[in-house]
Amino acid sequence: MPTGSVALALVPDPRDGVSLWELYELSIACAVFGIPQPDLADPWYELRLCGDVPEGPVSLRTTHGLEGLAGADTVIVPSVPDAVVEGRREVPDDLVEALRAAADSGARMVSLCTGAFALAAAGLLDGRRATAHWSHTAELAARHPRVRVDDSVLYTDEGSVLTSAGATAALDLCLHLVRHDLGATAANQLARRLVVQAHRSGGQAQFIEAPVAPDDGSGLGPVLQWAAEHLHEPLTVADLARRAGTSPRTFHRRLHEATGSTPLKWLLHQRIGRAQSLLESTDLSVERIGERSGLGTAANMRRHFTRTVGVSPTDYRRSFRRPAGPK
Structure with a gap:
């Protein structure tokens, strides 16, 4: 079955570009959706990097501006700068409008870690269950009280809107999307190539005080x-x-x-x-x-x-x- 287009909406800091930590979730999405896997599905996903990224610690060239979100089947916000999470800066208005337009056109909306702040700013998480890294969920809930924030899960799937915690939970959600789109075999084989567990359910706890030895x-x-x-x-x-x-x-x-x-x-x-x-x-x-x-x-x-x-x-x-x- 066709996999469609995936647009990554980048939210760089206007002064520092994309930080190394923000690059982590971005690289996960690129590794899953941006590298063709013709033996698993042909065609694979069509990936677009969308946004205006200034020079920073990492040089990153995007393929589209925010207009590239229009018409995408899936829109992913990998993360947002610390200034947004800490409330010193708002999510840019042009991104908010672009995210709303993409959702209105029927795109599947996804956030990885602090990307949830962008979806929340656009009103796309209102009345929905959502998550982010456990260290940021209290702030997300305080600033967006209409969002049903759950800090105990790896990711949430509300059908047309999905969110994940940070770090490897972002990879769990990306593989969950592949499983939904292409089936268990494709997702399991891709996980094997990435040398990660084939599937962790979204309801698994983010943080375990006493992991099994x-x-x-x-x-x-x-x-x-x-x-x-x-x-x-x-x-x-x-x-x-x-x-x-x-x-x-x-x-x-x-x-x-x-x-x-x-x-x-x-x-x-x-x-x-x-x-x-x-x-x-x-x-x-x-x-x-x-x-x-x-x-x-x-x-x-x-x-x-x-x-x-x-x-x-x-x-x-x-x-x-x-x-x-x-x-």
């Missing part, structure tokens, strides 16, 4: 890997806890600390991902895919898949079909 032979890593290889079996929390050498309650707590998810939700997510890959790459029936993914009967798989993904297995296969693999 590196695996020492008794941690969760081997257990989760084993579970991912045995999704077709009737796994229970008690089974996983027994394999981890903990009580079910302790296993539940440790998994939530590590992933922001409960064991049953984690298993369901893994099974849905397995079903997506099989729908994309095989001719297996829905019933067989339900068996292989652990989702059970065809009716049970259709119910869980449609509720989680938003479309039926048949519609998903029609949209993201890849050349058939072994049955």
